[in-house]
Amino acid sequence: MGLSSRSKHLIHCIGLISWLFLFSWLTQGIRFTPSEVDFLDPWTTHGAGITLLIIFLRLLSFLALPQTLFNLVGLLSLNAFPDKEKYQSSPLLAPFICVRVVTRGLYPNLVKKTVKKNINTLLDSNIDNFVVQVVTDNPIDLAKDKRIIETVVPSSYQTKSGALNKARALQYCLEEDVNVLSDDDWIIHLDEETLLTEASVRGIINFICEGKHSFGQGLITYASNPVQFKSMSKFLQNRICTVADSFRVADDMGKLRCQLTYFNKPLFGWKGSYVICNAGAEKKVTFDWGPDGSKAEDCFFGIVALDQGYSFNFIQGEMLEKSPFTFRDLFKQRKRWMQGIYLVCQSPLIPVKSKLILSISLASWLTMPLTTSNLILSQMYPMSISPMVDFLLSFLGGMGLYMYIFGYIKQFPIHRFSWIRSLLSVFEIIIASTLSIVVENLAVISMWGGDWYDFYIVEKDNQVEGSEEV
Template identity: 55%
Template sequence: MAWWIIFCLAFWATWLIPRICAKFIPGMMVVSRLSLAFSETLHTTKHVAHVCLFITVVVLFEMGAGGLWGDPPTSASYPPLVTLLLQILRLLPLLALPQVVVPSSYRPKSGALFKARALQYCLEEDVNLLADTDWIVHLDEETLVTDSAIRGILNFVIEGRHQFGQGLITYANENIKNWFTTLADSFRVSDDMGKLRFQFKVFHKPLFGWKGSYVVTQAGAERRVTFDHGPDGSVAEDNYFGMVALREGYTFDFIEGEMWEKSPFSIYDFLQQRKRWLQGILLVVHSQHIPVSTKWLLAISLYSWVTMPLALASVILSTIFPVPVPGLLNVMAAFVGGVNFYMYIFGVIKSFRVDRIGWMRMALCMAGALITMPFNFLVENVAVVRGLVGNKHKFYIVNKLTGAPDKVVSTV
């Protein structure tokens, strides 16, 4: 069944979609070379192709998962409490320039640690020489800036309507150190283009949080929000900063153009990275200094992540102990699965340019991303379990530079 789905997706993407576009959309230029179909000059064709592919993936997933046109599960007799528990588990898938050296003696007023401590030091009056109207671009150590990102930042700054902005980061550029982690991160690319872009373009708020790289801030607004939020604001300092900025009424926007970064070089680093994110966001969501009205959507997103082990248990138990559930619930659960399935495909399309690697390698990358899905799901589950039981005030530094050792920084 999986290979049949891949074949159908390849058929739609490479043959049928361009012909449908040519027939039903007057004046649209459809070319035979697929490398041009996704180029910058054919935005309409590209968007129509993505919509068709998205609908196809969701429908096929609904059919394969039994959400649509599937036979109802065979009824089995269980105690009422067990039946209720199994049905509740089925609901879980519905819930995802100048260099500054920081002195070792520096201590922020609230006791901020790790990266937040360094960022706060750069905002101190005797260190920061920027005017309130100047702009700061935050990058990770391995981030590469592209021409499109420069144009996007300039447009964002010149427009000047929002104090904070963030753009797309992709991970499949230059030399790939680990194919598993890179293909797994294709999901993050789709997350940027979906959730991140939507919340900034429509609401201009970090309702579901944001990231700590490819961040553009107005210096005055960053100084007023600060990174000095104590130990709880020091593990996921980017999300804590975003929640405080949202609480104070600042606005955000999505910046066009992409920057390049690296995925973790090992599966262990990948797991530790996810573990730190989960622990840091837990500290943000449980902070008494951020009102519930500000963080409730971030909390929902977090606990959909925290309940991943239960969702995995639901998938396993539903095959061993089938229970009758409403048809609508099956449709919704299959829809969520289909969207996740599609996000890996879209992330690959956005990360690997066809005109650079060719269609054969693109198809292999799509297949590889889909193959990594269950393994990525397993790693994420392990990260959740370890994150819930471990010390949450640790900061694991992932090696993104060749030859640099990994580090775990504990509370000081």
């Protein structure tokens, strides 16, 4: 008999605390005996200029402290290995649901397969009162079915504020002559490759039937939606990108759960997929926020809804997506996110109080090239600002590495790994976490140039096998 949910969570908590202690001890964030740095006078040894620079760079690292604390609280206080969600009431009592997928129409076969799989998952979950709406710039020619709506956005359509890209398509669905939903209906927003699971469907129905919140979001993992590649190069790149996305999995289980469960607000923003919205509330918030609200329309929408007083909650059950296929796509994706969130934080349309915490988080992201230099400078110019500062810096580094470890455990079946395979996992995590840091540093450096309103679409469909029709 396997371990219980509570036992797994307890082991995880012990592991996290032990890891933080061990990492802090190894990096001298915790010292039980005096160290050389305790007796070193940096002003004399390194000079005033170098000392001031290192102090500045180390204190700059504390911009990441708020989100790191949210991750710590979320991972420790909320069960990291919850039991499978069960229906709290009959799914037949749930209101009408629209599964809405927005696409450029560049990968029609992928969309057709995804739609078919998601319809089958909903039916297998005993959900009958639903429709799948595919909103596309280019016709996909989905099969005629009472459960499928294909909405083609006219090339001539413009929103009042000049919204672009996905925001424009989402706003089109809210127009009076296009909208097919009542205010009491619910919308499940998915990307074109996102797969529902029966667990996520149960979590969504429970969230909707509880009736306490207008918006919700849950966990997305990336290792259970396999892709068959035509080349070994893409296979290896996608594998490393998937391991790198382990951080995002841990971020969902930590920061996202913490902010939505305890504060019922997306203080740090949220993702654009696995978004559950009350149709009436979405229509009031709208996606019509101009070009600045179009690069990261998901984050902009969430912060505006927060500012308008709507409440959010975390939804149990995971959905499945794919990580970028190549390092180039990973870089382009991260760059788009950074530019989009920057546009959210600098927008005059959102009060500072509503985007303050998100802005601090963005600042920690944009200063990565500076704070990452601490890894080298700490070896070249050893010094101690204070025991507390040393510990907090070690804590930040330890939590960052643990996020990759925990996310890997959550999305890969490590209980089936041999000891050799487990050992290889360590190298995978080291390579992927290093790549992730390098890519995000490069994205920060390069984000200031180019077209800020271009919306880069990463490759989504690379299957060797033929496509199924819906």
